Amino acid sequence: MFFGGNVPMEGVLNALAMEPFITGAKPHARAAEITEVSPDATLLPPGVTADLTYELDGRHSHLAYGPEWTLVAMRRRAGAATVCVCATSGDLAEEVLAAAVGTARTGVPGESAVPVGFWHVQGCGGAGVRAPRTMDLPPWQAIRGNYPRSAVTALDTLMAARPEDITGRLILLHGPAGTGKTTAVRALAHEWRDWCQVDNVLDPEVLFADPGYLTSVVLGEERADKRKWRLLILEDCDELVGADAKRDSGQALSRLLNLTDGLLGQGLDILVCLTTNENVARLHPAVVRPGRCLAEIEVCPLPRDEAATWLGTENGADIGAEGATLAELYRLRAAV
Known part of the structure; x- marks a missing residue:
């Protein structure tokens, strides 16, 4: 292996770690992507110290050698890391990897901890990227008193919904800014955590304009529990669902409707939750037509x-x- 002066140090550590795998001395490799790493996690099996370390902008990477294994751990921004182990046997590689990954755990999740995925598009016409995070989300009963009586009954029904209650595939929360729509959506993710995987789309204006991105989000990633429904959260979608959306957004509105009530959504257990500051009277009629919405709720200011x-x-x-x-x-x- 040859290294030029412009090779990043992470690349050097990776190359050194892969050398025994490439030569066949340690022909079994196992790797893990970790999205939430405790700052004090060693990413090493207990009792093991790193042989080589490298730090850049607070991100630590290291290489460690064992009797019959080699491990490289690369920390990235936003608390993520990659750990890769090469070993003389597959069982040993899995054992060492599990011991290293176990140090990254931040403890047993509390009752309010809910896994949420965050989607964003990567590159022009590229596939979507999903970044999972565990978030502390409020139960509905803890925030129920923050909403006007005119909305509470409908929100109660929505929070209590289960798969057998699903009729429409669209959830629409509308009302002025500052009324708590996002907090209600967070509570919904908490209440549905047992039967629904929740994903937040960070760039909804791109999602329905890019067929490739939409396909990757709709099909999603491989999940351990494929029996779960999926809830896609799209916030502040005023332009997408407004009365002039068909004229201004081209195919974007059509793809949204197709996902919730068309061929695209057939056979997929997917719900879409939209929030908008628009008044319901200014929304496109196709969005709020009977049968399309599981819930259409106005979250208005509290009366005096x-x-x-x-x-x-x-x-x-x-x-x-x-x-x-x-x-x-x-x-x-x-x-x-």
């Missing part, structure tokens, strides 16, 4: 009397006649 109760004031002197959004109430509470 409910807002006063939430704030704990008797007369709501600080609240306007039109009521207050949840964001405004938190701001008023902080100012007290």
